[in-house]
Amino acid sequence: MNQRSELLSGNEATALAAIKGGVRFFGGYPITPSTEIAEIMALELPKLGGVFIQMEDEIASICAIIGASAAGMKSMTATSGPGFSLMQEGIGYAIMTEVPTVIVNVQRGGPATGLPTKVAQGDVMAARWGTHGDHPAVVLSPWSVLESFTLTVKAIEISERLRMPIILLSDEIVGHMREVVSLPDSVSVYERKKPTKSPDEYLHYADDTNYDSPIASFGEGYRIHISGLTHRKDGFPTNDPKTIAWKMDRLRNKIDQNRDWLHYSEQFDLDAETIIISYGSSARTSLEAKYEYEKKSGKKIGFLRLITLWPFHYKKLTELLKNAKRVVVVEMNQGQMIREISRAVPRGIDVTGVNRVDGELITPEEVLAAL
Amino acid sequence: MNIEIAEYLRLDDRFPHILCPGCGIGSAMNAMVRAISESSMNKNEICVVSGIGCSSRVPGYIDCDTFHTLHGRAIPSATGIKLARPEMEVIVIAGDGDLLAIGGNHFIHAARRNLDLTVILINNFNYGMTGGQFSPTTPQGKRGTTAPYGSVERDFNVCEMAKVAGAVFVARSTTYHTPHLKGLIKQAMKKKGFAVIEVVSQCPTLYGRLNRMGDAIKMLEYYRDNSITVTQVKEPKDAEGKIVIGVLWETEAPEYSEVYKKVIDIAQKK
The missing domain is CATH 3.40.50.970 (Thiamin diphosphate (ThDP)-binding fold, Pyr/PP domains)
Known part of the structure; x- marks a missing residue:
């Protein structure tokens, strides 16, 4: 390449x-x-x-x-x-x-x-x-x-x-x-599958799978109906409680059935007592703070960077944080992801936020002060 | 059922429709389907797009690709389809509240862009689906459930607005004049560019009842007796108090996709 x-x-x-x-x-x-x-x-x-x-x-x-x-x-x-x-x-x-x-x-x-x-x-x-x-x-x-x-x-x-x-x-x-x-010159991306069934048999929301399933587009002869009303498998609106429940479950299953591969994170030294969790640009300062702290104290600090923010993988986070005695969540808001993280760690583990909402990037010093 | 229009309807399970007895929307839909049928268009190459409201339920009955979008958003949604598949005939059908209140800004800008869309605006002077509230086309003084003392607001003249915003074809008809309406829809579909047809329509269940206009027949008789064709208007006073029907404005202007094709040629240095 x-x-x-x-x-x-x-x-x-x-x-x-x-x-x-x-x-x-x-x-x-x-x-x-x-x-x-x-x-x-x-x-x-x-x-x-x-x-x-x-x-x-x-x-x-x-x-x-x-x-x-x-x-x-x-x-x-x-x-x-x-x-x-x-x-x-x-x-x-x-x-x-x-x-x-x-x-x-x-x-x-x-x-x-x-x-x-x-x-x-x-x-x-x-x-x-x-x-x-x-x-x-x-x-x-x-x-x-x-x-x-x-x-x-x-x-x-x-x-x-x-x-x-x-x-x-x-x-x-x-x-x-x-x-x-x-950057690579080219990337390979999944191409939407086209239905092989005839228009008479095709259902726009067939429940055989909702992952990698074939989709007809407008203009392909399937004469589909797309509506924001809660709908049946054929796309037409419904008020039937069972069908409504099917649709809502179908949407939820997109996450429930795919949660594992949707989770991306980057982590090192999670066997340390204190773990910094962050994401986006504040994770850059957090990593800097980790290195500074280790240089000064000689003690390891754990680092966990969330790449997938949602779906939040509680089980996975619980597993990753099983050795933590203390968690420091660094984010440029008044404390949003910290609540999800608090739900993933055992009771009694100290979860501290480092937050800033004045338009400036959190500095490594601010993170260090919380360690 | 007329066999030519049956082909364009989802007769197997979508009927009976949800419209009230005497509603004008069915007449407008009928005119649209006949216009499609008589234009001998391939139904696989038509997309009918709507927003939310009584008029916006029409696409569900049409056996073409159909797109029931968000309230007010039929036109920007149709814009995406038309640009992705320029070969498709994209028809927007929606009501006065949808296209002119919540979707008013999109209407103006789509007219300005002059993308090749056909917009059928069914004007029944109120929000029917939510129970008869006043809309941007409710004449001042007329009642709605949110205008119990009569509407305080002045109403839109949608055809004038479409014209000044840049539409290349603007026409009006009523649900009394359905063959006339059908002809206008055929013309609008043929026209390259942003084409608007206002369909003055009765809502006997709500607007008509709230304003003591009688039943559907009475309202249709009113349209019959108070409409004047555009060619009959010799001087402005002829149109006073009348519904002027026919092609109100037609012009030629570069269509958006054609102009964009030139942009592609420049970018590709052809």
């Missing part, structure tokens, strides 16, 4: 990954700090015969990418805080109708307009629970430029396999920092 080194930002790497991963439709609306992704898509997609469209708002953007995906094109959008809020209803629609797509949220300070140019990790719960109703969520959090690339490809792959929207939860630091990376 021919690789060359490039100096790229996280946002640039995300856009390039989308293109290499087969995204040929991007609908978006300008918003700091995600706009570079739209700018690159506007430049690059026409070269490949793909479609870039700047919609009138983020609501229109998510609807356009859902429409394009339902018509068979891999699609994506990128946004930040306020735009992510506007997309929530559409995200729920894609979950309910089982349309694959990717939403990149480059987090900035909130709530409201908040801090457009400054970093935060305050959308962890919005990414999980932002849309109404019970629903599955898959949220991936990159910490580097290279990972902005690899996780974007992974997000496309998961969205196609599980037929659902996947959220890449980046942040302003990861999106805007530049690193030297060697």
Whole structure:
């Protein structure tokens, strides 16, 4: 494989990954700090015969990418805080109708307009629970430029396999920092399977499997019906309690049956008494703090970086943290992931948060002070 | 059942429909299906897209690809489909509340872009599905359940708005004039660009009852007696108090996909 080194930002790497991963439709609306992704898509997609469209708002953007995906094109959008809020209803629609797509949220300070140019990790719960109703969520959090690339490809792959929207939860630091990376010239991405059954026999939501199952798109002669109303296997609305329960279980099973392979994390020295847990850009400071602490004290500190934020794998976390006497959770919010982590460790284990919400990156010194 | 239109309906299990007795939406749907049938289009190459509301339940009955999207979001959803599959005929059918209130911004911008969509706006002057609240087209002073003393707000003239926003084909008909409506829908589908047809329609169950307009027949008779074709309007006063029907505006303008194709050519240095 021919690789060359490039100096790229996280946002640039995300856009390039989308293109290499087969995204040929991007609908978006300008918003700091995600706009570079739209700018690159506007430049690059026409070269490949793909479609870039700047919609009138983020609501229109998510609807356009859902429409394009339902018509068979891999699609994506990128946004930040306020735009992510506007997309929530559409995200729920894609979950309910089982349309694959990717939403990149480059987090900035909130709530409201908040801090457009400054970093935060305050959308962890919005990414999980932002849309109404019970629903599955898959949220991936990159910490580097290279990972902005690899996780974007992974997000496309998961969205196609599980037929659902996947959220890449980046942040302003990861999106805007530049690193030297060697990106592959090509990536292999799962291609949506086409149904082999005749249109008369085809069910858009057949329950043989909801993983890797064939999907018909608009325009392929299957004359499918896609509705955000709770529906039957054939896509038409229902009020039958058993069918409603089937649909809700089907959505939940996307996570329950695939939780293990959806879990990505990176960890070292978990046999140490104290373990730092972090994700995204604050994991970079956390790792720095680990090395500083070890240099000064000679004692090991454990490090666990969550790459998959949702689904949160409680069993896996309990297993990883079984030797911990103390856990320090570093995140740029007022304490969001710490609650999930507290539920995964035995009672009596001290779980301390290191938090910052003033738009500045947490420093290694702040993490050190908590160790 | 007329055999030509039966082919375009999901007759096996979707009927009877959910619409109230006397509702105008069925007439509009009938006109749309006949327009499709008479245009001899391949039903595998048609996508009917809607939002939420009574009018937006139409796609469920049509045997084509059908997309029942979020409230107000039929047009941006249709935009994604049309750009992904330009060869498809994409028809949006939805109501006044859906397309003009919650979806008003999308309507304006889709007209401005001039993407090749056909929009059938069924205007029954109220939110039917939720029980008769006033909408952006409820005339000032007319009642809705959220306007018990009469609507305070002025109403939209949707055809004028579509025209100034950039639509290349704007027409109006009523549920009384269904053959006329069918003809307009055929013209709109043929037209390259953003085409809008306003269908003035009765809601005898809610809007009609709240405003003491009589039953469905009375309301249809009102449309019969108070409509005037656009060619009959010689001077502005002829149209006063009337429903002006026909092609109200038609022009030529570059269509979005065609312009975007040129962008692709430039990007690929063809």
